[in-house]
Structure formats: C-alpha cells, structure tokens
Amino acid sequence: MPATRPTPYAGPAAGLAFYDHVRAYADQVRAHLADLRPEQVEELTDGLEANLADAVVDAPGALPRRTAPEGQEDVALDLTVLFGAADRYAAELRAAAGLVPREAPDVRHRPGVRGGVRTLGHSLAGRWLALWRPVTSTPQWAAFREFCRALTPVWWVLRGWLAATILLAVFGGYGVAPLPPDGSARLFLVALVVVSVQWGRGRWLPLSWMPRALRYASVALAVVGLPVAWHAAAAPTTTASYAQGYQQGYDEAAGYAGTQPVAYDGFADPGADGVWVDGMQVSNLFVYDADGDPVRDVQVFDDRGRPVRTVTDDGAFQAWSVPDVEGAWYFQPALAADGRERWNVYPLRAVDEQDVDHPDGDGSGEPVRPVPATGAATQAMPWPFLKAPTAIPATGPTAPGDGGSGDAEDTTGTRDTTGTQGTTGTQGTTGTEDTGGTGSDGKNDPKVDTDSEDTPSGTAPSPVLEADG
Amino acid sequence: MDTTQLLKGVLDAAVLAVVEDEDGYGYDVVRRLRAAGLEDVGDASVYGTLRRLYAGGALTTYVVPSDAGPHRKYYGINANGRAALDLHRKEWQKFTGTMTALLRTGEVAA
Structure with missing residues (x-):
C-alpha cells in the first residue's frame, strides 16, 4: 500500500537572506565532499538546504540571531552553533552513507597551529619540488632514482651497522670500526643489521605507528648519525686505535683506546715509525746494566744495524707528554763528534715547551725543528726507577x-x-x-x-x- | 552506556520504520525519530542513512518543489525496504529477548 502523501511544508517565514546563510553552509559541506563523484555529492546533499532551513526554524532557541544595526531584515546566523563545523557535518554525512572517509579531514581543515604548519610545509615542499622540476623531470633523473632504489638494501645494512656502532660507542666505549673487536659486540651488530633489514622489508613492525616512527628515526640516523660516525672514524686517535688493532690484535686495540698514548697529540703514524710497546708509543728508552744500574748515552740499533729512534723526524717537531713529568717536552738528539745529530742515543734529553725556540728556517724551505732557546739547557728525563729490579x-x-x-x-x-x-x-x-x-x-x-x-x-x-x- | 553507539547499529531499522507509514524528507525523518525518543540522533547521520538505504534499493525518492524555499527530497519505502524492515524487526526481537534475559539474570545476581 502506498503511504499517504505528506502535506507540503509551508517553510519558514524568514526572508530570503535567511536562505543565503543556509545555502552558504550547504556549500561548505559540499566543498568537503569534493573528492566524491558529482552524482554522489548530488545524492548526498540534494535537499540539504531545505533540511537545514527546517532544522533552523525548528530550533530557534538554539540559534543566535542578531538584528543588523540598521534594523534591516538581514540576520546574521551562525549555523555552526547548531550544526557544528561544516567538515564534521560532511564527515558524518558520508560516514552514515557508507562512503569512504576523506583522508585525515579533521587535520586538514581544522584551523590551528598544527594545521597551519602542515599547510605551510606542503606549500614549501611544493615550491621546492617545482624549483627542481627541470632536473627531476629528465629521464636521467628517473634512471638515477631507479639506481638509488636498487641500493635501498645497502642502506638497510648500513642503518643496522650505524645504530649498532653508535650504541656500542655510547654504552660500550667501543671505537668506530667496520667490525667490533670482540664476539659479543659482533653478535650485537649482526642482530641489529638483521632487524634493520627486516624492518626495511616491512617485517617485524607489529604496531601501526611503527613504520612512521621508523621513517623518522631513519632520517634522523642518516642526517645525524652518518656524519658523526664518519667524523669519528676519520679522527686520528680512533684511526690509531683501529690501525693498531691490526698489529696488536683486536683485544689490545680495545685496551689501547682506553689508555692515554704517550704521543702528545697523537699525530704519529702508528706502526710506521717510532718505537711501540704494547700498543703505546714510546718516547724515550732507559737502559740498565746487568747490575741494574742506569746506563747513560747508550746507542741502540736494531738487528739490521739501523738506529732505533723513538722520536722520528716528525716527532721532533712535536711536543710530547712524558710520564710523571708536568708539561710538554721537545726531545733533542745527542750530537756526535762530527756534529751529526744522533737520535738513537738514550736516554734522550728534552726541552720544556716554554724554553723552546721555533726557528723560522734557514731559507732553504726545509722546516727546522724546535731547538732550545738561547740560554736554555736540555734536561734529563726522569728514570722509571733508580735501579732495575732484576740484576743479571x-x-x-x-x-x-x-x-x-x-x-x-x-x-x-x-x-x-x-x-x-x-x-x-x-x-x-x-x-x-x-x-x-x-x-x-x-x-x-x-x-x-x-x-x-x-x-x-x-x-x-x-x-x-x-x-x- | 553510549546510546549513540547503540544507535548506529539500529539507525537503518529506525529510519525504515518512520517512513513505513508516511513518506518523509530528510529533516522530517529526523523530527520523527526525535519525537519517538531518539533525541541524540544526528541530522547528517539520518541524511546519510537515507541516501545509503536509497542506494541499497530499500527506498524510493522524489523531489517536491517549494514555493517559499528550496525543494525537498522525499523518501518512501518500497517492497525491498519493507522486507528489510521485517528482517530488522525479527532480529531485534530476538536480540532484545536475549539481552533482556541476560540483563535480568544479572539484575538478580546483583
């Protein structure tokens, strides 16, 4: 049986200006549905003005009306008081109609600091991208991007290594090295690399917020961690400990990283020049005779007859810190009878940093090593002990x-x-x-x-x- | 208890029920639902539901021009809608019977 026809509604008595406000609100709602197909919008909002108008008339108490100052019939209506914000209204409409919600409609259209920042960010990003469009639109760029995309797994591995290296350095006191010195640290490194790769493949990320957090953390790691690790790896002391590691074994290398090298500023090339004992560079040698008494002015040669020099040519330009003595010292060679400098005569004597003269050079362009200032004398360095502990x-x-x-x-x-x-x-x-x-x-x-x-x-x-x- | 959540589940049945005897336009339906006691029902929710029921083939629609203002879009129930409403009624009876029994037991226990 057909339902009885309703009696036509007479409509509100308000003037035409009243409908302008209603129409404006309805248009705002339609604007928030703009991503839908036109016929969907039409279906959803056909008759919306009539519905809104009747709702306004039905609830006059809820609607703030104020008469214009001149006493005109125009009334200022704030329909959002009655219906809420247009975007909310549109969202409710489409949700009830079973249509897909617009992507993050609340954030995009709600005014506020966050929305403002987001809008600004989109605008700046758009301009930035437009600036590079001449480059990025070329086929070469596309090929480059394709190439970089193929390298993504490399970044996954690097990311794991980077995270492990930073954690080991901060909490374990390890130096920056391609492979950590001991087994447990290596295991840790491998574990982080595996996790990083799995994350890169989209695995092991059970919670919905994790991919986004991972993206931010990865960018932060690439921006901050990579340069820091690079710098640390290039720093001379760490290089020393690393290169030393090859010579002395990894365990000694780790120990070396924690101790103070004798070299004053560590620029000496380890393993290349000078004398090293247990991973520490030696600045001076002290010889005791069979009775354990100190012997002075001893010449030392190696098994090939080469003079053994603790202070190399470079080292002569360098101030050294000496155990148990304050200050920085420049070592001086012994002078042979023929006037030649002999660096293998021990113990070496040294001049305090304060009493040293830095000659400008003799015009030959060769740098001249620091020499004692006029009136200053070289000093003997303290012996480690007065008598050697073992008599032979x-x-x-x-x-x-x-x-x-x-x-x-x-x-x-x-x-x-x-x-x-x-x-x-x-x-x-x-x-x-x-x-x-x-x-x-x-x-x-x-x-x-x-x-x-x-x-x-x-x-x-x-x-x-x-x-x- | 949040009645708006409950309402979401039964809004289809409620809308079908209030247009069963007499066709209505959007706000008309809202007014009837509120008069029947569903004060919390949202305007836009009802309009969206009407559109969805129409798209699902449960309602017919026609436009009535108005002299004084914008035209109104009326909705009327059709055979599909009545069948759907009957199904809703049966399910509702069964569901409320279960819930009533369940809650009564709880009342006694308390």
Whole structure:
C-alpha cells in the first residue's frame, strides 16, 4: 500500500537572506565532499538546504540571531552553533552513507597551529619540488632514482651497522670500526643489521605507528648519525686505535683506546715509525746494566744495524707528554763528534715547551725543528726507577739458543762490537763494561763492519724475525 | 552506556520504520525519530542513512518543489525496504529477548 502523501511544508517565514546563510553552509559541506563523484555529492546533499532551513526554524532557541544595526531584515546566523563545523557535518554525512572517509579531514581543515604548519610545509615542499622540476623531470633523473632504489638494501645494512656502532660507542666505549673487536659486540651488530633489514622489508613492525616512527628515526640516523660516525672514524686517535688493532690484535686495540698514548697529540703514524710497546708509543728508552744500574748515552740499533729512534723526524717537531713529568717536552738528539745529530742515543734529553725556540728556517724551505732557546739547557728525563729490579749475572749463559753465546766470554775484550751487533751475546758483555765504555764508539765502527761480515750469526736471526712480522 | 553507539547499529531499522507509514524528507525523518525518543540522533547521520538505504534499493525518492524555499527530497519505502524492515524487526526481537534475559539474570545476581 502506498503511504499517504505528506502535506507540503509551508517553510519558514524568514526572508530570503535567511536562505543565503543556509545555502552558504550547504556549500561548505559540499566543498568537503569534493573528492566524491558529482552524482554522489548530488545524492548526498540534494535537499540539504531545505533540511537545514527546517532544522533552523525548528530550533530557534538554539540559534543566535542578531538584528543588523540598521534594523534591516538581514540576520546574521551562525549555523555552526547548531550544526557544528561544516567538515564534521560532511564527515558524518558520508560516514552514515557508507562512503569512504576523506583522508585525515579533521587535520586538514581544522584551523590551528598544527594545521597551519602542515599547510605551510606542503606549500614549501611544493615550491621546492617545482624549483627542481627541470632536473627531476629528465629521464636521467628517473634512471638515477631507479639506481638509488636498487641500493635501498645497502642502506638497510648500513642503518643496522650505524645504530649498532653508535650504541656500542655510547654504552660500550667501543671505537668506530667496520667490525667490533670482540664476539659479543659482533653478535650485537649482526642482530641489529638483521632487524634493520627486516624492518626495511616491512617485517617485524607489529604496531601501526611503527613504520612512521621508523621513517623518522631513519632520517634522523642518516642526517645525524652518518656524519658523526664518519667524523669519528676519520679522527686520528680512533684511526690509531683501529690501525693498531691490526698489529696488536683486536683485544689490545680495545685496551689501547682506553689508555692515554704517550704521543702528545697523537699525530704519529702508528706502526710506521717510532718505537711501540704494547700498543703505546714510546718516547724515550732507559737502559740498565746487568747490575741494574742506569746506563747513560747508550746507542741502540736494531738487528739490521739501523738506529732505533723513538722520536722520528716528525716527532721532533712535536711536543710530547712524558710520564710523571708536568708539561710538554721537545726531545733533542745527542750530537756526535762530527756534529751529526744522533737520535738513537738514550736516554734522550728534552726541552720544556716554554724554553723552546721555533726557528723560522734557514731559507732553504726545509722546516727546522724546535731547538732550545738561547740560554736554555736540555734536561734529563726522569728514570722509571733508580735501579732495575732484576740484576743479571754477568757470566751466565744468558743468550740461550744463540750461536754467539759461546763467544760471549771470548769477546769480553772486544765488547764494543756487542753494542752494534745487537742480539748476539749482548747481555753478558755490555753489563760489565758499558758503565765506563760509552766513549769507545769511535773505534767501534771499523770493527763492527768486519765482524758482521765475518760472522754469519749476526744476520741469521733476520729471516726468523721477518717470518714473525 | 553510549546510546549513540547503540544507535548506529539500529539507525537503518529506525529510519525504515518512520517512513513505513508516511513518506518523509530528510529533516522530517529526523523530527520523527526525535519525537519517538531518539533525541541524540544526528541530522547528517539520518541524511546519510537515507541516501545509503536509497542506494541499497530499500527506498524510493522524489523531489517536491517549494514555493517559499528550496525543494525537498522525499523518501518512501518500497517492497525491498519493507522486507528489510521485517528482517530488522525479527532480529531485534530476538536480540532484545536475549539481552533482556541476560540483563535480568544479572539484575538478580546483583
């Protein structure tokens, strides 16, 4: 049975101006539905003005009306008081009609600081993109982007490494290295890389907010973490600890990172020059004889006859910090009788930073190392102890397995050779004689040459040492 | 209890019920629902529901011009709508029966 026809509604008695407000509100609602198809909007809002007008008339008490000052019929209506904001109204309308909600309608259309910032951001981003359009619209750019996209997994791995490195550095005191020194840290690194890759593949992100948080964190890591890690890796001290790690083993390297190197500012190239003991650079050497008494002005050579220098050419330009002594020191070489500088005569003497002169140079362009200022004298550096803790019997066979040990007693008279010859029979012979025999250098040299040629035992250790190195 | 949440579930049935006997335009339907006791019903929700029921084939619609103001869009129920309303009624009876029994038990227990 057809329903009874309703009686036509007479409509509100208000003037035409009343409908202008209603129409304006309805148009606002339509504007918020603009993403729908026109026929959908028409279906949804056909007759909306009539509905709104009747609702206004029905609820006069809820509607603030004020007569215009001139007494005209125009009334100012605030329909949002009655119906709420137009965007809310539109959202309710489309939700009840079973249509898809507009993407984040509340944020986009609600005025406020956040909306303003967002709008400004969109505007600036649009202008920025437009600025680069000549570049970004080229096929080369498209190819470049494609190339970069192919590298995305590399970034996933790098991201895991970066996060692990920063965490290890901050909480574990590790240096920046491609691979951490010990197993547990490596395990940690691998775990973070795996997590990072899984996140990159969209896995292991159970909560809805996590992908967005991950995106922000990744950008922050790339912007902040990458340069910091890069800088830390390029810093000389960390490089030293890393390069040292190859020589001394990873464990020593980790220990080295925590201790204070002797080098004053650490610019010396580790492992390349100078003398290193347990990963620390040595500034000076102190020799004790067999009785444990200190020996001064000792020349030190290695097994190839090369002078052993703790202070290299570079190191001579550098101020050193010395254990147990305040201040910074410039080491000075001993001067041979012929006026040549001898850097392998120990203990080295040094000049305080305050008393040093930095010559401008002699015009040859060669830099001249700091020398004692006029009137200032070099100072002896303190000995680590007054007497060596262990006295060594002078006559014992103290060079086991050495071909030259049998000669030790024979060569007591020609002890001078041992100073230059190095390992063969050194201990027994130098101990007794060197306290007084330091001045005998001059006459050594000719003997040394002949001796080293005559005795093959002098060169024999070399291959063994090379194999070790 | 939030009655607006309850209302969402039964708004289709309520709208169909108030146009069963007499056609109505949007605000007319709102007025009838409110007069029947659903004061919290939102205007736009009702209009949207009318549109959805029409799109679903449960309602017919026609436009009535008005001399004094904008035209009105009337909705009337059709055979599909009546069938849907009957189904709503049965489900509602069953549901309310269950809920009433459930809540009465709770009342006694309390």
